[in-house]
Amino acid sequence: MQYFGNFPECGVPNRKARFVGGEYLRGYEFPWLSLIQVQGKGEEEEGKKTVPGALINNKYVITEAAQLVGLTPYDVKVTLGQFDRCSFDVSSMNVSVDKIIIHPDFSPENKANDLALLKLSNPVIFERRISPICLSVPGHNYLGQVATIVGWPPNEAAEEEEATTSCRPKKLGLPVLDNIECLETAQDPTFISTDKGCVGLVGTPSVVCEDDAGTPVMYRSHAGVYELIGILTDQNQCEEDSKSTALYTKINDHLWWITKNTRDACYCFKT
Structure with a gap:
């Protein structure tokens, strides 16, 4: 595991955050927030759904395991730097997934160890709108x-x-x-x-x-x-x-x- 000693630092928002209950963001404040596009399977899950996640380094996004069990990397795509998910954003980045790592002790029954890692196909180059938490x-x-x-x-x-x-x-x-x-x-x-x-x-x-x-x-x-x-x-x-x-x-x-x-x-x- 390697560490960057210079830019960027992790966990730094794009502007000073001040909590207001249920506030819609006015700008892209959290550059690690990821939007995971999941292709559903089966009659009950046809179509696409989105799952949130968080970028934790230059190669991995972490999210909930239950949403990804049974899927392959071809079923998943990650969008980074997204703010308005309803409009095309040239500053956002779509990244394919190389590997899905479900926690080995994940329990579908009681949702213990409910974590999954998505390894991105290409390392992320950090910039203002894309950096890790x-x-x-x-x-x-x-x-x-x-x-x-x-x-x-x-x-x-x-x-x-x-x-x-x-x-x-x-x-x-x-x-x-x-x-x-x-x-x-x-x-x-x-x-x-x-x-x-x-x-x-x-x-x-x-x-x-x-x-x-x-x-x-x-x-x-x-x-x-x-x-x-x-x-x-x-x-x-x-x-x-x-x-x-x-x-x-x-x-x-x-x-x-x-x-x-x-x-x-x-x-x-x-x-």
């Missing part, structure tokens, strides 16, 4: 901190104005909860494995939905650098009458697996 700090649990979640809302809005805004990423901040709060507020405790954490406001409907699976859960340090602390699972429901928190897979529990499988990549230093 930092991995989480080993041993740090982030409890009590505010996590930032950013991704594209489902593009199914009925109103024209809402449909237009759903083309752009949206970010929100949610507190990181402890294990007891996760158990007490989860919709289904079956899916709380030892490598899971949760974010949300206790006693309120979840704002994180099933379609948000693969979305990065991030923490912004005092230095303004973003660290990847988790990846949302697909077991999160957001019905109005459902008061629950959102589950994510902890990156810290899988740092060894991530770094072992990305030894041929170049990581950036934190500031």
Whole structure:
């Protein structure tokens, strides 16, 4: 595993981020945010769907495993530097996938170890709109901190104005909860494995939905650098009458697996 000592640094947003609940981004603030185009298979999954992910170095994107099980690299394409997913953007980059690495201990039953790595066919040349996020700090649990979640809302809005805004990423901040709060507020405790954490406001409907699976859960340090602390699972429901928190897979529990499988990549230093 190699490291860049110069430009760019990981986890640096394109502008100073200030959280506003449910804010649509005005510019491409998070240059590691990836849009994974997945070609569905079978009668129930015909057509394409998109899955969020995060660029962690010059060769790999990380996302949720459940969305990629059974697929080949030919079924997947990654778009980097995308802001408005509904309009052609000459500054974005489409990259084919060379390899899909599903966590060997991933459980479809309870979604334990729900992580996958996508090895890109060609190394990424970093620039302002495309650069990686930092991995989480080993041993740090982030409890009590505010996590930032950013991704594209489902593009199914009925109103024209809402449909237009759903083309752009949206970010929100949610507190990181402890294990007891996760158990007490989860919709289904079956899916709380030892490598899971949760974010949300206790006693309120979840704002994180099933379609948000693969979305990065991030923490912004005092230095303004973003660290990847988790990846949302697909077991999160957001019905109005459902008061629950959102589950994510902890990156810290899988740092060894991530770094072992990305030894041929170049990581950036934190500031």
